[in-house]
Amino acid sequence: MYKFYESDLCRQMSDTIILNGKSDSTRLAYLRQVRVLSDFYNKSPDLITEDEIRQFLIHQKTKVGWSASSMRNAHGALRYFYRKVLDKDWRTLSLIKTENESRLPSVLSVAEVRRVLAKVTRFHNYAYFVAVYSTGVRLHEGLFLQVSDIDSDRMLLHVHRGKGAKDRYVPFPDDTLLLLRRYWTTHRNPKWLFPAVGRSGTGAATATQPMSRSSVQGAFRRAKFKAEISKRYVSIHTLRHSYATHLLEKGVHIRAIQKYLGHTSLETTMKYLHLTSFGQEDSFRLINSVMKEWKDDHDK
Numbered sequence: 428m429y430k431f432y433e434s435d436l437c438r439q440m441s442d443t444i445i446l447n448g449k450s451d452s453t454r455l456a457y458l459r460q461v462r463v464l465s466d467f468y469n470k471s472p473d474l475i476t477e478d479e480i481r482q483f484l485i486h487q488k489t490k491v492g493w494s495a496s497s498m499r500n501a502h503g504a505l506r507y508f509y510r511k512v513l514d515k516d517w518r519t520l521s522l523i524k525t526e527n528e529s530r531l532p533s534v535l536s537v538a539e540v541r542r543v544l545a546k547v548t549r550f551h552n553y554a555y556f557v558a559v560y561s562t563g564v565r566l567h568e569g570l571f572l573q574v575s576d577i578d579s580d581r582m583l584l585h586v587h588r589g590k591g592a593k594d595r596y597v598p599f600p601d602d603t604l605l606l607l608r609r610y611w612t613t614h615r616n617p618k619w620l621f622p623a624v625g626r627s628g629t630g631a632a633t634a635t636q637p638m639s640r641s642s643v644q645g646a647f648r649r650a651k652f653k654a655e656i657s658k659r660y661v662s663i664h665t666l667r668h669s670y671a672t673h674l675l676e677k678g679v680h681i682r683a684i685q686k687y688l689g690h691t692s693l694e695t696t697m698k699y700l701h702l703t704s705f706g707q708e709d710s711f712r713l714i715n716s717v718m719k720e721w722k723d724d725h726d727k
């Protein structure tokens with residue numbers, strides 16, 4: 428069976444992405460998409476024809492049921508690979524169109540966040556989830572945090588090379604600092620805040636890589652299940668959405684939230700206005716008043 432990850436093409440693509448200055452998460456996502464295509468035909472992607480790419484995408488959309496988001500991700504990765512690495516400007520790669528999804532993200536209440544965290548059994552996962560929720564970082568940003576990223580004098584967290592290869596500073600809560608200091612004493616890794624613990628659970632002190640995405644995602648799913656969270660589409664990224672919504676509900680200015688989340692456009696941050704009832708108390712009161720009048724008339 429052809430193994431894309433072990434090929435020269437994979438290394439070539441990886442090097443090209445790095446030279447283009449894209450984030451490590453983008454690099455991994457692009458490589459993963461090309462690997463899916465390669466596995467589908469069980470051959471090197473440079474041997475795959477334009478028509479085969481078209482049939483692959485049709486199959487993934489109609490048979491597998493890929494969402495618009497998945498189609499966009501595949502489009503971006505395949506277009507990058509064939510244009511930037513293989514220098515093939517195929518028309519199929521320009522034809523792919525997907526509808527923009529307008530689905531609002533799920534958000535957990537403060538009480539629900541506490542319920543989930545209370546069900547996390549391993550300290551390293553608990554510390555990681557608290558850091559993600561209390562700073563609003565993305566999943567991969569949290570995993571790759573380093574000890575040197577914490578500015579305890581100014582109580583700021585330096586997030587390096589976030590989405591779009593942008594750096595930012597976010598407020599670092601006192602309780603989170605105390606928790607992470609306590610957690611760090613359990614492994615004392617000189618570089619990583621959340622080092623890989625290894626199969627034996629004792630490898631964190633000398634780990635050269637952070638914890639894996641799959642390990643923290645699995646831990647979150649188990650905690651969510653135990654906490655009996657029934658809301659749909661709840662994942663680690665939901666902690667970031669919850670962070671933004673809870674700040675908004677506490678009166679933090681939306682421009683500040685935009686800065687903390689690392690959003691380029693304020694429009695992206697504005698979606699959180701749809702996820703909270705903050706500032707809508709008068710509207711709710713008036714609606715209840717109107718509905719009560721209707722009920723009173725009906726009861727007469």
